[in-house]
Amino acid sequence: MQIKDVLLNEEKKAVKTFLNHFNLVYEDDIDLTLVLWEEDTLVATVSAAKNIVKCVAIHENFQGKGLLNHLMSTLIKRLNQRGHTHLFLYTQPEHVALFEMLGFKKIVESMNLSFMEMGGNIETALNELREAHELTKRPKGAVIINANPLTNGHLHLIREAKKHHDHLLVFVVSEDRSFFPFDARFKIIEESLQDVEGITILPTKDYLVSYATFPKYFLKHESTIKKEHALIDVLVFKQYYMKIFNITDRYVGDEPYSPMTNTYNKTMKQYLNGDLHIIERKSIEDTPISASTVRKLLKHQSVDAVSKYVPKATMRFLQSPQGEAIIEEIRHREKRH
Amino acid sequence: MDKPIMTGSLESSDCLITLYETDTPIIEVDTIVHDAFHDHILHLIKDVLKHYDLEHLSVRIQDKGALDYAIKARLKAAIEIYEDDSNG
Amino acid sequence: MARSYLFIPANEPRMLQNAYVFDADAIILDLEDSVAIEEKHEARHLAKSFLKDYPKDTARTYVRINTQADWLERDLACLQDLDFEGIVLPKMTLKMWETYEKTALKQGFHKPVIGIVETPEAFFELDAIASIEQIEGLILGAEDLVSGMEAKRTLEGHEILYARSMVRMACAKHHILAIDTPWTNLEEAHLQKDITHAITLGFEGKCAIHPNQVPVINEAFAPSKATIDFALRVMKKYEETSSMRFSLDGQMVDKPVLQRAEDTLKKARFYGLLKEDRS
Numbered sequence: 001m002q003i004k005d006v007l008l009n010e011e012k013k014a015v016k017t018f019l020n021h022f023n024l025v026y027e028d029d030i031d032l033t034l035v036l037w038e039e040d041t042l043v044a045t046v047s048a049a050k051n052i053v054k055c056v057a058i059h060e061n062f063q064g065k066g067l068l069n070h071l072m073s074t075l076i077k078r079l080n081q082r083g084h085t086h087l088f089l090y091t092q093p094e095h096v097a098l099f100e101m102l103g104f105k106k107i108v109e110s111m112n113l114s115f116m117e118m119g120g121n122i123e124t125a126l127n128e129l130r131e132a133h134e135l136t137k138r139p140k141g142a143v144i145i146n147a148n149p150l151t152n153g154h155l156h157l158i159r160e161a162k163k164h165h166d167h168l169l170v171f172v173v174s175e176d177r178s179f180f181p182f183d184a185r186f187k188i189i190e191e192s193l194q195d196v197e198g199i200t201i202l203p204t205k206d207y208l209v210s211y212a213t214f215p216k217y218f219l220k221h222e223s224t225i226k227k228e229h230a231l232i233d234v235l236v237f238k239q240y241y242m243k244i245f246n247i248t249d250r251y252v253g254d255e256p257y258s259p260m261t262n263t264y265n266k267t268m269k270q271y272l273n274g275d276l277h278i279i280e281r282k283s284i285e286d287t288p289i290s291a292s293t294v295r296k297l298l299k300h301q302s303v304d305a306v307s308k309y310v311p312k313a314t315m316r317f318l319q320s321p322q323g324e325a326i327i328e329e330i331r332h333r334e335k336r337h
Numbered sequence: 338m339d340k341p342i343m344t345g346s347l348e349s350s351d352c353l354i355t356l357y358e359t360d361t362p363i364i365e366v367d368t369i370v371h372d373a374f375h376d377h378i379l380h381l382i383k384d385v386l387k388h389y390d391l392e393h394l395s396v397r398i399q400d401k402g403a404l405d406y407a408i409k410a411r412l413k414a415a416i417e418i419y420e421d422d423s424n425g
Numbered sequence: 426m427a428r429s430y431l432f433i434p435a436n437e438p439r440m441l442q443n444a445y446v447f448d449a450d451a452i453i454l455d456l457e458d459s460v461a462i463e464e465k466h467e468a469r470h471l472a473k474s475f476l477k478d479y480p481k482d483t484a485r486t487y488v489r490i491n492t493q494a495d496w497l498e499r500d501l502a503c504l505q506d507l508d509f510e511g512i513v514l515p516k517m518t519l520k521m522w523e524t525y526e527k528t529a530l531k532q533g534f535h536k537p538v539i540g541i542v543e544t545p546e547a548f549f550e551l552d553a554i555a556s557i558e559q560i561e562g563l564i565l566g567a568e569d570l571v572s573g574m575e576a577k578r579t580l581e582g583h584e585i586l587y588a589r590s591m592v593r594m595a596c597a598k599h600h601i602l603a604i605d606t607p608w609t610n611l612e613e614a615h616l617q618k619d620i621t622h623a624i625t626l627g628f629e630g631k632c633a634i635h636p637n638q639v640p641v642i643n644e645a646f647a648p649s650k651a652t653i654d655f656a657l658r659v660m661k662k663y664e665e666t667s668s669m670r671f672s673l674d675g676q677m678v679d680k681p682v683l684q685r686a687e688d689t690l691k692k693a694r695f696y697g698l699l700k701e702d703r704s
Contacts, residue, residue: 003461066348066349066439069346069347069348069349069401070346070348072347073345073346073347073348073351073353074346076343076347076353077343077463080340080341080343080355081340083340085340085341085355085357101347101369102347103347103353103367103399119355119397344467345467348437348438348439349439350438350439350442351437351438351439403438404438404442404479405478406474406475406477406478406479407438407441407471407474407475409474409478410467410470410471410473410474410475411467411470411471413470413474414466414467414469414470414471417466417470418466
């Protein structure tokens, strides 16, 4: 038996057909696929998109021989070579035992989905983050923003939330899947909030992921996928972030025009109940201010067009060489989440 | 060390070793065998690190029932990679 | 002396720990083809640790090393001062031997060597290879040889008949072990047939690439009960007559027959097939 990389289209096709037997779909963002072959028989396959392990399947006739362990070990080492030491995996709850055998640990579980990790531990990571910022045990409020880029809408949400709390935590999504890189997003927020007392700005670390990263390959209906994504996100927030940082209330902006954010907020409301507060989004001339509105303006109009929607720090960044390059990218790329 | 060093595997009777640098060194033992072996494996790892004067390094071991000879071999293989990297 | 030589991938603890439970007469820890390039380093450490710390068994233990000069050097370096029978050197030719010998000398490495002859070149210098003092036996490597010839490996084995005969003859001439090629198909009936070819030509043992092949090989290469009984009778009669020439069951027994009977009993004893109280 031999482990091979999937390099040719023909091989990729073979993997897709194989996965179909298991009701799994090969996802577009996969950047590494390994296959275990016995002569011409595809025995097992594993894939990864960056640090997320996906599309794991093994032929019925070859199960129970430890072959997946062999394949997974090779994948883990290859991902380590690529700098991905902390790995994540989404699977159905009935397969949790199998992946525990393969070295993964469960983070949270919903009815349909389990979220697992390897090479890191959520409690350790969040406790370290809490200690690094010398956060006290006092109750806190929290907002989580991607800020791609930061708008006056975000600032409005933060100020509204702050009214109810001595101490507010502003989590910035760490995941780098946005036009504006994490470092830039974080710095703009720091600059914009530097004169506000009682706010701590933190990275979310790797646990709260965007919808783009969320795997869809074994969930059939798009509405289920959206709900599951929201659910996992909320469970992680509730079971770990709220507990470890002693967060009592979470604040989100309403999003009347985005069905996706709506689903998300609804799911969150179900699980957080009175701990969740939806703040009305700030509008200018009846246009609610959101990061996507700002990106749309940047795509079609000049930089000055966004000045009334964003704070000075965002404006300064947009006019910097790095900002100009990003605007160029927005103008040339197809619509992206 | 620019990235952690990994040796071994998750196959039965083997173990996956991750050798890495942290500010405060930790040894993490995750084993499928009885708890009694947990301390045994911990001591085994400490002894090897001490022998190479590398107690400042962190080790994570995901053990799938490896015998001592295999654990030692996997750890030594990782240490040798570390030393080669450090010297060259 | 061994009937079966079982290859064990050196980087798989599960296989290593079971190496001795399959009753192979010899095991070959493999650092070469069954170990992926990126795992060579780990495999060396594991093989070393295994040979050093894992309890020994009666089976003879060999290590197949890599032939690429720098790997060969590292393989031998890691095998220094360990207790095992000898080296299995693949792709054996006089040139390969030169490389091996130079490295072994430099490292002060002294072990018997079994060469695998598996390239067309080797068959034009087989006599010279078999005459090398440290060479304790030769393995025919049919898979690589056949692909080197751009031929096809078949169950009938016509494609390797010449090579097989050559190996047997070179080993007979220089009194070293003649070990037959592994059979890579796991079908037992096919293995049986391939073994028959080797036994007909006088091979004394065969490589196994799977534990399931071991009992089949052991049984086939062991002297049969009839052969052992005949040898016992020959020796008994020899003791009685104290003559090198006598008749037994109406057949003439002379020196070569006596010699064969002695060899048979030696093998039978070694493989545990002889209850001493029978003689």
